[in-house]
Amino acid sequence: MTEQLYLPDDDYRREFDARVEAVDESNGTVVLDRTLFYKEGGGQPPDHGRLSFESGEGRVVDVRKDHGEIRHTVEGNLPKEGATVHGELDWERRYAHMRYHTAQHVVSKVVLDEYGASTAGNQIHDDRARIDFTPAAFDEDDPRAIEERANALIERDLSVEKENRPRAALEAETPDGRSNLDLIPDDVDPLRAVTIGDVDVCPCGGTHVDRLGELGELTIVDRSSKGADTERIEFVLDGPEQA
Incomplete structure (x- = not known):
């Protein structure tokens, strides 16, 4: 292996x-x-x-x-x-994915906290990302509210810690709706946890930055309905120079 x-x-x-x-x-x-x-x-x-x-x-x-x-x-x-x-x-590509994946965690936590909607799927690129939420029915003002809350967290420059944690402990700490833990085979233990300051913890095997300040400014550029109770948000990052 x-x-x-x-x-x-x-x-x-x-x-x-x-x-x-x-x-x-x-x-x-x-x-x-x-x-x-x-x-x-x-x-x-x-x-x-x-x-x-x-x-x-x-x-x-x-x-x-x-x-x-x-x-x-x-x-x-x-x-x-x-x-x-x-x-x-290809470091430029890797670092872009690190920034967008970490930003996806930020937006997903904001939407879960503020609207009770879970992340149903996401796709990261090196210049943009999208997230699907369910159950969700955003109005025209909600994207700006989500954007403002996400940027407020980014401005705090919270640390992003990555470590292996015992599965039982991580399952107990991960909020309901934050992760599809049931899709991870039971024999995967420990799990790799990604923790953002004191606001979020989530099992994830993707690559991430070390601090939210590396994300720069987040802008939501599109919102669309993807069927009953499912909303899609697309965002871009305009940030600091590459690490």
């Missing part, structure tokens, strides 16, 4: 060395014994970057989990099984 090096709290690391466990030339995929590349999941796209090795280098363009293995799709040269590779993340 591939060791995920960014877990639980090494999101800012950009380079690593690893050993090639398997190569599938027909699909252009590589399995490593350890990786910093985030695999697609939880509404967050995969990391991109580069693998370099003695005989050449290739561009990592997709990362997915398949039957328990994390497979890196590589364009260009493929390393040989058993080779040592040096991995480098």
Whole structure:
């Protein structure tokens, strides 16, 4: 099983060395014994970057989990099984996802607290994000109220802590409606917890910034109905220089 090096709290690391466990030339995929590349999941796209090795280098363009293995799709040269590779993340892409995923947690907590609506789904990009809430029926003033409350939290520059926690303890601490804990297999224990100051805690395997001040200003750019009792909010971040 591939060791995920960014877990639980090494999101800012950009380079690593690893050993090639398997190569599938027909699909252009590589399995490593350890990786910093985030695999697609939880509404967050995969990391991109580069693998370099003695005989050449290739561009990592997709990362997915398949039957328990994390497979890196590589364009260009493929390393040989058993080779040592040096991995480098596309940091601009990774950091954008870190900011937007953390912002998604902020908005989700605000909506849960203020409207009693849970996050039914989300999708993060490197320049925007969307969240679906249910049960929800926002009026035309609600997006601005959500935006103001989210920015008030961001301005507090709260710390964002990532750590592994015993499942039972995290389940007890996570507010009702904050997470779909029932979708996580029972044998996953401990769970990785993401805690924002004294306002939010949620099990999450995605990548995140260390402080809310890194998010900058959040602007809700669209709100739409996605069916009975479901509302979608889309937002962008206009923030500080890249870390």
